[in-house]
Amino acid sequence: MLLAHMFGPFKRVGYFLLRRQAKEVPARCDELFETILLEHEQRSASAAANKRDGDDGPSLDCTNSDLMDILLRVSKDPDAEIKVTRKNIKAFFLEIFIAGTGTTSDAIVWTMAELLNHPTIFKRARQEIRDLIIGSGNNNRLVEETDIPNLHYLQAVVKEALRLHPPVIAAPRVCREACRVGGFDIPKGVAVALNVYSIARDPEVWANPDEFSPERFLQGKVEKGFQANGFAAFGGGRRMCPGSNLAFTVICYAVAAMVQCFDWKVADGEDGVRMEASLGMTMSLAKPLVCIPQLQVCFDQSQMEVSSL
Numbered sequence: 598m599l600l601a602h603m604f605g606p607f608k609r610v611g612y613f614l615l616r617r618q619a620k621e622v623p624a625r626c627d628e629l630f631e632t633i634l635l636e637h638e639q640r641s642a643s644a645a646a647n648k649r650d651g652d653d654g655p656s657l658d659c660t661n662s663d664l665m666d667i668l669l670r671v672s673k674d675p676d677a678e679i680k681v682t683r684k685n686i687k688a689f690f691l692e693i694f695i696a697g698t699g700t701t702s703d704a705i706v707w708t709m710a711e712l713l714n715h716p717t718i719f720k721r722a723r724q725e726i727r728d729l730i731i732g733s734g735n736n737n738r739l740v741e742e743t744d745i746p747n748l749h750y751l752q753a754v755v756k757e758a759l760r761l762h763p764p765v766i767a768a769p770r771v772c773r774e775a776c777r778v779g780g781f782d783i784p785k786g787v788a789v790a791l792n793v794y795s796i797a798r799d800p801e802v803w804a805n806p807d808e809f810s811p812e813r814f815l816q817g818k819v820e821k822g823f824q825a826n827g828f829a830a831f832g833g834g835r836r837m838c839p840g841s842n843l844a845f846t847v848i849c850y851a852v853a854a855m856v857q858c859f860d861w862k863v864a865d866g867e868d869g870v871r872m873e874a875s876l877g878m879t880m881s882l883a884k885p886l887v888c889i890p891q892l893q894v895c896f897d898q899s900q901m902e903v904s905s906l
C-alpha cells in the first residue's frame with residue numbers, strides 16, 4: 598500500500614487489489630471497539646447507580662477507571678475543552694493497538710534471539726540482574742519494573758537489538774516544501790521515507806555495524822534518549838513514536854524476567870537461532886522463535902514472590 602502510495606499514478610492499485618479487506622477490516626474493528634465501549638459504559642452506569650443508592654459496590658474513581666473510561670467521560674462532558682467523539686476514541690485505540698503490539702513483541706523476540714546466540718552477553722545481563730537483586734537485600738525476589746532504570750547493561754542489550762532489528766524499518770514523511778537532500782532535489786508534496794534500517798547500520802556512524810555489541814551503548818554518546826545520533830528505531834522529530842518509553846520499559850521488563858528466571862534451549866538447531874527477517878507490517882524473525890525454558894536452580898520456588906509478575 599505504502600509503495601503504491603509513493604508511485605503517484607499507481608496510488609490506487611493497492612486499494613484495488615485489497616478492496617474487499619479494505620472494507621471488511623474497518624467494519625470488524627468498529628464492531629469490536631463498539632462492544633468494548635458498551636461494556637465500559639455499562640460498568641460506569643452500574644457504578645454510578647451503586648453510588649446513588651449508597652451501596653458499597655465498586656465505584657469508578659480515578660484509581661480503577663482506565664483510559665477508555667476517561668475518554669468516554671470527556672466525550673460526554675459539554676464543557677470539555679477538547680471535543681472527543683466516539684469515532685475518535687475508537688480510532689485512538691485502534692492506532693495504539695496497531696502501532697504498539699506487534700512492534701513490541703517483535704522487539705522482545707529479536708532481543709531474546711540475540712541473547713541466545715550470545716551466551717556471554719546473556720550471562721552478563723543475568724549477572725547484572727542478580728547483583729541488583731542481592732544488593733536489594735532480598736535474594737529471592739523477581740526483577741521488577743522499578744529495577745529497569747538501574748539495569749544499564751540490560752538496557753544496552755535492548756537498544757542494540759532495536760538498532761540491528763528495528764521492527765519499523767521506515768518512517769514516512771511528505772515534503773512540505775521543495776528541498777535538497779544529499780544532492781537530490783525533492784519537490785514539494787513528494788512522499789519520502791526515513792530508512793531506519795540502513796541508518797542503524799551505517800558504517801560511518803557505527804563501528805562494526807553488523808555486530809551485536811551492547812557495549813557500544815555504554816560508551817556515553819549514544820546512551821542518552823532515543824533521538825541520539827544514528828538511533829532511529831523510534832523515528833525522530835515531532836512525529837517520533839509516542840510509545841517509545843512505554844515500549845522500551847515493557848521490552849526490558851519482559852526480557853529481564855526471562856533472563857533472570859530461565860535458561861533457554863533453542864528447540865531446533867544446534868547452531869543457535871537463524872537471524873533471518875521477514876517483512877510484513879513489521880520486521881519479524883522469519884521463523885518463529887521456539888525455545889525451551891528451564892527454571893534457574895538458584896531460585897527457592899517456595900519463597901519466590903510471584904505476585905509481582
Ligand code: HEM
Pocket residue numbers: 692693696697698700701704763764765767768769793829830831832833834835836837838839840841843844
Ligand atoms: C518496539 C516497539 C515500537 C517501535 C520500534 C515503534 C516504532 C515507531 C516508529 C519508527 C514510528 C514512526 C516515527 C516517525 O515517523 O518518526 C512510530 C510511530 C508511532 N508509534 Fe510506535 N513503536 C513501538 C511501540 C509503540 C507503542 C507501545 C505505542 C503505543 C502504545 C506506539 C504508538 C505509536 C504511534 C501512535 C505512532 C504514530 C505517531 C505519529 O504519527 O505522530 N508505538 N513508532
